Amino acid sequence: MSEFPFADPFFGLSWLDAIIRIVIVVLVMTLVVVYLTYGERKVVARFQMRLGPTRTGPIGLLQGFADAIKLLIKEDVRPRNADRWVFEFAPYLTFIPVFLVLVALPFAQDWGVRNLALGMFFVFAVLGLNIVGVLMAGLGSGNKYALLGGVRAAAQMISYEIPLVVALLAVAMVAGTLDLNAIVGMQDSRPFILIQPLAFVIFFTAMLSELHRAPFDIPVAESEIVGGYFVEYSGIRWSMFQLAEYASLWAFSIFGSAIFLGGWAFPFGEDWGWGWQLVLTLIKSLIMIMLIFWVRATLPRLRMDQLMSFCWKALIEVSFALLLVNGLFLYYDWPEPILAAVNWVGAILFLGGIYLRAARKPSTKNLVGSYKHAEVPNP
């Protein structure tokens, strides 16, 4: 056992220990979700030349709690058309998997609910369950917008799970383990984003899609299907969907920062103690969250078929090629700097391809004002 606190079971009882850890994580999670909603509103407001919430508490800091209380006391409406049990259980099935992800996440060295030897595998498996709740909400609401949203979500999440998992497996191959704590521990001198940049690009794209974030927010498209699968929910059940959305945002950010940005290990490692490790985890996950907010405030939404063709025609091929290249390097034991170099070339080619695709369009930037001088027919 290590010298860090919380590594040993509380009171020496493993079942009591598990309950205490879960309660701590759920409380922290709820608090984080409340402040993520506040943070998103503030950040996006700044992108849009607004102030965001300012009235509730100092600089609006209590806004999230005000919203939560409002949602708790609102009426929980169930449409007459809805399939009763499917409708009522869908929110739980959406947010329980997200909370289960937290069991495996490493917040600092040996800090977490459990250190699972197959941590990464556990995260994949549990996150896949999310779809069930979403599909149940879509089918059970008795609403056609919800049906469209649920089916869109299912198609999208199943498709994007493949590049997500394959890209992370490529990293796991380099690391040689699926234990998240061990993966983070290996990165004390260099984070894996330096060795596997292409995997990070694929992971980040697929993550946006899994989280239903812009530009992949097709299942919840507000201007088309008005919220998608949770359109019929209100009050506490709606807030569970919201909780699941932001909780998975945070869980994914910590997961991604643990695998690619070095989690608690980079750059100070074990030397500076668990306080610094927690701060590092927090800062790195906030960087990821900030990136997601930034993308959301800027990009419009793709169409369903464009989204699918991007996944099946670009991301999956690239991720399997990455897996192949990594395997080749590991089998012949070629040195790591060359592996990193090849990956960087791959990432630059991939992003460059996307850029060139955008550039091959007729130049739109200078079109305004340079339209041909129109010949006007004489009246």
Add this chain to the structure above:
Amino acid sequence: MSIWPEERVAAADSDLDTVDMTVNVGPQHPATHGVFRMVLTVDGELVVGCEPYIGYLHRGLEKLSENADYRQAMGWWDRTDYLAGMCCEGAYTMAVERLAGIEVPERADYIRVIMMELSRINSHFMFLGAFGADVGSFGTSFVYAWRERERIYDLFEEVAGDRMFPTYFRIGGVTMDLPDNFEPRCRWVLGSIKQGLEDMDGLLTGNEVFVERCRGLTPVTPEQAIAWGFTGPMLRATGVPWDIRKAEPYSVYPKIDFEIPVGVQGDVFDRFHVRLAECYQSVRIIEQCLEQMPEGRVLAPKLPKTLRINDGELYMPTEGTKGEYGVYLMAKGGTNPYRAKLRSPSFCNLSALQELVVGSYVADAIIILGSLDIVLGEVDK
């Protein structure tokens, strides 16, 4: 209890056949920009049928105008294209003036053109912002548009005392002269508008996702556009340089130098882009008006206390923000028009919705509707 009774029964008859589903969009829906309703028949994500319903905002404008004094009817015309109230009241007052043979002082004409072009920018900004939101930008384009719109409305408030429905024009001129500091204020607003247009251009036009969504979506040929009765930016996007301000000039437009932006293939992207380019031309027009504007009266002298027009009829086409905004008036003596008729461009543009939407995806149907840039006050009159 079955969720969709009729569809389940239909599906039970055939094995493994899919059933078309009807999706009701509107009258309360964020993408319909008002109280417009369309019932889409969808096969999965594909739209196979579309039935538009209008009339939720019908207020009987034409009948009201026929039952009121020529001057009393002014206020209702503001409320047709409520995003560009000045353009509508401009069309109505010019129609009455032509019918009654009233000369307008030159300064009043220039003031009217400034106000109408500001209204046009205002309306186009509303389109740019709302269209960005339709395509899926998370309100950012909307807020960018709103900044400039607020400044234009502030200017209107300073000039006319009201923001959306100013009723600033009078038969024979305008209510009152411009405030003293109008020119510097207006130039500042114009600079801000140019900045806003550049922001909008950078946010949307250069955006790969946006271009990917809009390029090549429902291209319209000039022949089709003319057959459907398209006017305004919808027609110009197909490449036909038809603009009433040049084709059948009114007011002081002949004295002003400006170009007509036209599109190439009439797709959704061109419709967006023509409107963006038109805003630059409107800025040019206003700048020239500010330079050329003479001093003098703003309301014609010796106007009759009660306006009576003897027999006559007239159709006054103007370039509204959405297309040809035409006012038809028929007088048979007395203080009221015998018949008043509005040729509303939004209504004519909207008539092509079914042809454009059928065969596209649900997500595209929304942005095609957005690209038509309808204003329901004008469609329903």
